[in-house]
Amino acid sequence: MLTEIDSRLLEKIADLTGKPVGAFNIRKDSGCEARQSTEHIEITPQSEGKSGIVIRIKPGTKGEQCHIPVIISKSGLSEMVYNDFYIGEDCDVDIVAGCGIHNTGCDESRHDGVHTFYVGKNSRVHYAEKHYGEGDGNGKNVMNPQTIVYLEEGASIQMETVQIRGIDSTKRYTKIVCGKDAEGVITERLLTHGHQEATSDMEIVLDGENARGRVISRSVAQDESSQLFYPRMVGNAKCFGHVQCDSIIMGSAKIRSIPEIAANSTDAQLIHEAAIGKIAGDQLLKLQTLGLTAEEAEDTILKGFLA
């Protein structure tokens, strides 16, 4: 039974109000709260004692959505989840994941997840993952997601990950392997505050001819929080890859950004850009001349940056 808190978490992480349309699996406190398969999208539990689900999407499935949110409202709960996605050829689907933790206790709540995608030829996947934590206890909210994607010829994935406040510690690992004519795009948005720590380790391997990869990471570190970014782009064939990391640093925060591009082919074209800086004074002044207070101006700049 979903409580009011559960419903709020679901809205935060998956924009869900009420029962989702299409295929879904709602995981609550390590159990299955609700599950629904459709004609084209089948969701089954993992076998062999592993926790998690297997999602199989039939070839040619287009315009369908699959929601697989996770919510944790028990303080002290720790889980390791494996979700495997098998996406057939010529699909065009939206997958919305995400994890929300409501921790009012003193113990650490922790969700570690491994998502593995096998995307068939010429399929397009849009994958959104939001992480959100709340609670007034002293217990920490911890999330360590791993996402591994294998793209076959002509396949593509647009991955959007968002973590705005609330997660005390996160270690994120994302890897996309692109075959011929495949495209992997990671758009990351992250805001840490207080004493939060976040590490994001990303790797796009451009294996096939004409593969394309792109990492667009924007983050804000406030207060005493710390962030570490390690985006890597590896070109093993004629390919194009672009890594772009932008961070705004505030208060006494610390940010390290270590982009890497590695070419193992003379036809690999790889670019990286990384920047860390505070909010520019003239940006704040400009918005104040438009009638915003200094606080409203800062908020507007951060919201725009992380939009």
Place this chain on the structure above:
Amino acid sequence: MLELKNISYTVSTPEAGEQTILKNISLTIPDSKLIVFTGPNGGGKTTLAKVIMGLVTPTGGQIFWNGEDITALDITARARLGISYGFQQPPRFKGITVRDLLTIASGDSKLSKDQCCRYLTQVGLCANDYLDREVDVSLSGGEVKRIEIATLLARHSALMIFDEPEAGIDLWSFARLTETFEQIHREHTASMIIISHQERIIQLADEIIVVGGGELRHRGTTEEIFPLIMADTLGSCPVLNR
């Protein structure tokens, strides 16, 4: 009406010691007037304009806006009282669109596309091409400058200050811009202070104020002041004077 009384601005640095940027400037600008500040680079024009907006705090003197002493008010408070300022080099914003900026400027969270379109057209931009674009490095200097001016138009403020609005703008857009200034002036909807060296803009002015060496050197109509500017320009060049 804007009144500046004995405005001074002095800065002190370890390298250069004490430097006076503005010297005891007093000035009254009546409603609905178009005033051009002109004069040599480094003469104090931009500092004087920034003092009016609250971007620079004067070390001496007072500022009155419609009779109210606003010397101690911050930028936001002055903006809300109806003073606006177009930067010479406007900042860029990652993730903030042209529509966002116009919406903030107008104070109307439901600002329509038609209204946005009107402001952008007044500066020679087409809304369809620009509304959803981010005001970031993908825009040219001239485009950012014109968007900056459009944000001032969206504020409908009673006093608009433009710092070199022509800088970086192509001739065609500049012609459209001067039409906009002329229209505002004709409709008596706002006072304008325009910092400019452009003859076309200088000719629109009710009054030209030549600022140099931190002082108001000359004041008068275009007919009175323009010959002085030309004489100053040639007079100060040792090569042309040979």
